[in-house]
Amino acid sequence: MTIQWFPGHMTKARREVESSLKLVDFVIELVDARVPLSSQNPMLQEIIQNKPKLTVLMKNDLADPQETEKWLTYFKRESLDVLAINANQDRDIKQLIQRVKEKGEEHRSGWQKKVDHQRALRVMIIGVPNLGKSTLINRLANKKIANIGDRPGITKHQAWIKVGSDFQLLDTPGILWPKFDDQLVGYRLASIGTIKDRVLPLQDIAAFSINYLLENYPDSLDERYSLDTTMEDMWDIFVHIGKNRGALESGGTVNFDQVANLVLRDLRTGKLGKITLEKV
DSSP states (O other): OOEEOOOHHHHHHHHHHHHHGGGOSEEEEEEETTSTTTTSOHHHHHHHTTSOEEEEEEOTTTSOHHHHHHHHHHHHHTTOEEEEOOTTOHHHHHHHHHHHHHHHHHHHTTOOTTSOTTSOEEEEEEESSSSSHHHHHHHHHTSOOSOOOSSSOOOOSOEEEEETTTEEEEEOOOOOOSEESSHHHHHHHHHTTSSOTTSSOHHHHHHHHHHHHHHHOHHHHHHHHOOOTTOOOHHHHHHHHHHHHTOBOTTSOBOHHHHHHHHHHHHHHTTTOSOOSOOO
16 A cells, blocks of 8 residues: 655645755754654655765654664664754754764865855755654754644744854755655654654554554553553454553443554653664
8 A cells, every 4th residue: 555645835845945955065864763764755865865964863762772773873884974862952952063063064175265164054954744853943043943843744934043153054844755655654654643643544553553562562562551462453452452541432432543542642752662663
């Protein structure tokens, strides 16, 4: 099954990124530490081409730290400049700013004499929706500039943001590609909330997440829901979680939509622990 999802504003955003790329010195590409490869937009890779790039794994506080280390090793092996951060940690923000400065100096060394070496670096920040980009920008600028939300599609236009005297940041809307030929990619992105919940049936997304957790993080389900992880029937699992967490209708019937909502909320907010949904 091919999953299609491409709102009209993303078509406009792609054109804006293409036209603005020549204005910047290099690109910061944001991906999600829980699904580092699936959250890399192949359409953006095509647009960026040979432009220098720093890949930043966002939300590493929600990801399995052992898996994050493996992903960092993988990307470095692919000759990518990469960093994993939690945008709410001061030390991570300082580390990112320092990395941007270092990359900027590398880039400046290749400038021709006609280019003003004293001007601020110009950096474009790109990625798929709902990666915490607005939070990151506000922390970098040290003031509230970008709108923050827990749903995709908050940023709708490009904007230049000054980060101290070090560099100028060009914010861009989160952009997805037209369709996910790999169904697993679609389900991974849906599980972490990168695509809106209405795109795929919520119960299917929750069932995908539960199956992955049963295989890779069974203790998380046991600790959160007292779930017997030898259970195999998804109907029985939904019923158990619904009764355990009070997702009930009048008469005591389990509401499966409520169960799906609470499982995905627990996964996305870290209440199920530090989970990585994609392994190297």
